Amino acid sequence: MNTSEGRHERTGLNCEKILTGGNHAESATVARPAHIVIIEDEPVTRTTLAEYLTSHGYTVTAFDSAERAETMLDSDRADLLLVDITLDGKDGLQITREQRARSDIGIILTTSLSDDVDRIVGLELGADDYVCKPFNRRELLARIKNLLRRTEVQRRLSRQTLRFHGFTFAFATRQLTGPDGQPIRLTRAEYEVLAELLRHPGAVLSRERLMTMITHRQEHPDARTVDVIIRRLRTKLEEDPGAPRLITTAHGEGYVFTATLD
Missing domain, CATH: 3.40.50.2300 (Response regulator)
Structure with a gap:
């Protein structure tokens, strides 16, 4: 043409x-x-x-x-x-x-x-x-x-359903299901941060980048807000939140989704 x-x-x-x-x-x-x-x-x-x-x-x-x-x-x-x-x-x-x-x-x-x-x-x-x-x-x-x-x-x-470490995450319905088959409630901010991590498995995502994914945030947010959301996600996902294996910290850089997608 x-x-x-x-x-x-x-x-x-x-x-x-x-x-x-x-x-x-x-x-x-x-x-x-x-x-x-x-x-x-x-x-x-x-x-x-x-x-x-x-x-x-x-x-x-x-x-x-x-x-x-x-x-x-x-x-x-x-x-x-x-x-x-x-x-x-x-x-x-x-x-x-x-x-x-x-x-x-x-x-x-x-x-x-x-x-x-x-x-x-x-x-x-x-x-x-x-x-x-x-x-x-x-x-x-x-x-x-x-x-x-x-x-x-x-x-x-983003149109798929992902599985990792026994969990199932459906982008379309925003639903997270645990290894026991029971739904796990996510806040909107938790969903948005987890979805972004899942879109980029293995990549280091900065706090600033993850902050931009949170659509309902305070007018002048502190990037440390992301740390709070990550801690909540680890509580819901990790066997030992104090020694995370699914969402790990890249010190001085951000966070990484390190679990293997099935």
């Missing part, structure tokens, strides 16, 4: 353009190419990125600010977000925090080489990856393909 430009232009969304490429892109579904949203306030970079990704078969929507991208992101029609950290107004870190609290969209931050602190904070807030400017376009494309594959696995996982 030839690249079509502007055919789906939507001024109501304040987007620059929606570009549609061919059908050979990595896709979150079989029926359509993956949809990438770009938020970049530098016009040349924005246009170059959009055209390059479109040439590789992706559907691309480009915006010059986070505020203008919100309607599209809220519609859940995007598979991956490529966002500049240093935007005017709402920056890339803020939009990462907001999206990770409500969505499993893949997020790649774009940043200058001098933004070490912001890169680390962005990853702690739930960004999946970052690339430095100026871009190596082939490296960026490889990272996008890899992230789309990973997020599709996570989405399939």
